Amino acid sequence: MTETPARSFVDDRPGVFRVRRGAFVEPALFERELERIFGRCWNYLCHESQLRERGRYVRGTIGRFPVFAIRGLDGEIRCFHDSCPHRGSMLTRGRSGVQPTITCRYHGWAFNADGKCIRVRNRDTGYDREALARLGTDLKPVARLAAYRGFVFACLDPEVEDLETFLGGARPFIDLMADQSEQGMEVLKGESTYVMRANWKLQTENSTDGYHVATVHRNFAHAVRQRETLTRETGDARARTEASRILDLESIRSGGYDAGNGHMINWSDRGSPESAPLNEAREALVARFGPGKARWMIDRGRTVTIFPNFFLNDVASTCIRLWRPVAVDLTEIDTWCLAPVGESAxxxxxxIRKYEDFFLPSSLAVPDDVRAMEVAHAGSLAAGGAGWNDLALGRATMIEGADDAARELGAAPLHSNPGRESETPFYAFWREWRRRMDGP
Amino acid sequence: MSFDAALTAEAADLLYREAGHLDRREWEAWLALYAEDAVFWAPAIVGDEGFSEDPDNDVSLIYLDRAGLEARIFRIEGGDSFASTPLPHTAHLVSNVRAVGAGGPEIEVSATWLVNSFRRTDPPILRAGRYAYTLRRSASGLTIARKTVHVLDDRIVGPIDIFNI
Structure with missing residues (x-):
């Protein structure tokens, strides 16, 4: 079978940027994505705060391959294929937990948390040394593991560029989350995994799509405003959930960036910064980082979408989201709340209340996003995926390089758009997608 | 405190009425079962076997006061939520009801639930879990002071809202 090149799905010419809808629905592309994108890219695994004790692990997937990250006996975090060197059984007992000794339940081989084999049953009576040397009894690490500001990534490709190089222009925006407390950030207890019957790239687009907010999340905004009319005034502005970024968009500043390497940024100012939980740290953040960065941290909501399937969202609340490709039309999504260590009760x-309002499959917002993406997938099947998404929205206002807001942060996007309701940040993703799919 | 058959029958009647209101979409009648200071809580999964325990420090699936419940009704009834339009038909099955009273105004009730949800455009959804209620006796009868819903699904298919758990 001849491969259809990815460039035939991305029409990128001067003045025109279009994506053929088959990019979302063609099964052959999905298989190629697993190999060329997930198989070669840095993949987000977990936050370091989820691996505090030695022997604590979390399961992950790279594409469809099972892996786990574990804090070793020496304190180092490593990532191994979740597969016994003996006969391939998965080794982790659950999604997460503490296993200072990892024992394969099938035939009883055991490993310490550093990955060293500490027991082969019948080692002396049943195996010769040559056979054991040949099969290699230690756990097999994935090729590369690295962390940036507490966010842990792994890669199957030993030749991959450094994580910092890959994150590139997105780093200042990741720092806006990582720097919120001098004591660091922590993932809170209470996780959620939910299912979307749609292609994973629809979640990547939706994560940075400012255009759907006023339509899909209008209901969220009206519901929280209605709730506030019923709520006894406590005097604590933080108890309010911000909706003005949705209902009063014309009166606030917003924008979007191509941060390079497929990463996308979308931001909008908060109509009422005093409702932000981080507002209590304003003085300390201004002192540490200056007024420009502090404004970006507190007064401005941001989504940072990292190629291909991970984002940090600090708009309604602080969220880590990872969406895992299961099939061309099925995606599993994990979500966690990330919080500054040491913030007030x-x-x-x-x-937490704002996070529950927006980011969960039981919230006032995410179910509507999931529905929107499922309907987009179903409709993209029309005419066999032959239709085109012409990403022309906001093209006229796009500028090359940084705008004033980006310069205030010291960020250097490839292109900027002064309006959140623009599709130009998507060019970042699709150019990287095409490059990797058609590359060597 | 021992099993109290008469109290259990009285509490079960309230639980069944609540389930019927939800399945028939009688939102105002449903809300009227809740006390003014009521709390509706659905903990989130923690790890493989646990649930979040402290709503002030852990994430929950749902943690709402009465105003929050009203906002949910606003969402469901408004016809503007993409996920909630059209609403699925639901059938709540509430079973294994046991009530324990300590002689005071509050009664602790435990139960098990199944909810089937059907919408023509989607595959059917079956969910299950446990209820823990605190009911309060007042002049007008029993009201719900607190409802805790443990949702057992650890891979959530379809939206979760107050009407389908």
């Missing part, structure tokens, strides 16, 4: 409570 009031800020923590407000952060």
């Amino acid at each position: 009031e800020a923590r409570r407000a952060r």
Whole structure:
């Protein structure tokens, strides 16, 4: 079978940028994505705060391959294929937990948390040394593991560029999350995995799509405003959930960036910064980082979408989301709340309530996103995926390089758009997708 | 405190009425079963076997006061939520009801639930879990002071809202 090149799905010419809908629905492309994108890219695994103790692990997937990250006996985090060197059984007992000794339940081989084999049953009576040397009894690490500001990534390709190089222009925006507390950030207890019957790239687009907010999340905004009319005034502005970025978009500043390497940024100012849980740290953040960066951290909501399937969202609340490709039309999504260590009890409570309002499959927003993406997938099947998404929205206002807001942060996007309701940040993703799919 | 058959029958009647209101989409009648200071709580999964335990420090699936419940009704009834339009038909099955009273105004009730949800455009969804209620006796009868819903699904298919758990 001849491969259809990815460039035939991305029409990128001067003045025109279009994506053929078959990019979302063609099964052959999906298989190629697993190999050329997920198989070669840095893949987000977990946050370091989820691996505090030695022997604590979390399961992950790279494309469809099972892996796990574990804090070793020496304190180092490693990532191994979740597969016994003996006969291939998965080794982890669950999604997460503490296993200082990892024992394969099938035939009883055991490994320490550093990955060293510590027991082969019948080692002396049943195996000769040559056979054991040949099969290699230690756990097989994935080729590369690295962390940036507490976010842990792994890659199957030993030749991959450094993580910092890959994150590139997105780093200043990741720092806006990582720098919120001098004591670091932590993932809170209470996780959620939900299912979307749509292609994973629809979630990548949706994560940075400012255009759907006013339509899909209008219901969220009206529901929280209606709730506030019923809520007893506590005097704590943080108890309110911000909706003005949705309902009053014309009166606030917003924008979007191509951060390079497929990463996309979308931002909008908060109509009421005093409702942000981080507002209590304003003085300390201005002192540490200056007024420009502090404004970006507190007064401005941001989504940072990292190629191909991971984002940090600090708009309604602080969220880590990872979407895993299962099939061309099926995606599993994990979500966690990330919070500054040491924030006040009031800020923590407000952060959690706002997170529950927006980021969960039981919230006032995510179910509507999931529905929107499922319907987009179903409709993209029309005419066999022959239709085109012409990503022309906002093209006229796009500028090359950084705008004033980006310069304030010291960020250097490839192109900027002064309006959140633009599709030009998507060019970042699709250019990287095409490059990797058609590359060597 | 021992099993109290008469109290259980009285509590079960309230639980069944609540389930019927939800399945028939009688939102105002449903909300009227809740006390003014009521709390509706669905903990989230923690790890493989646990649930979040402290709503002030852990994430929950749902943690709402009465105003939050009203906002949910606003969402469901408004016809503007993409995920909730059209609403699925639901059938709540509430079973294994046991009530324990300590002689005071509050009664603790445990139960098990199944909810089947059907919408023509989607595959059917079956969910299950446990209820823990605190009911309060007042002049007008029993009201719900607190409802805790443990949703057992650890891979959530379709939206979760107050009407389908």
